[in-house]
Amino acid sequence: MELKKILIITSSVDETVSYIMKKYSEIVDFFRVDVDKFSEYRFCIGNSGWSISDKYSTIDSKSIYSIY
Secondary structure (H helix, E strand, O other): OOOEEEEEEEOOOOHHHHHHHHHOOOOEEEEEEEHHHHHHOEEEEEOOEEEEEOOOOEEEOOOEEEEO
């Protein structure tokens, strides 16, 4: 079974999101964007959709299930 991918847009001090990610990490593939660390991400937008990458992984408009 493929994990559902959820994009989370928050800040690095959001402990509620840290808790949720830890609790549900076995059933959900989270991609966290911390707005206070904006320069650590690469945002790409094109005719075929968008993607966000960091040094560990990428999420895109074709694979996303939800945004929080």
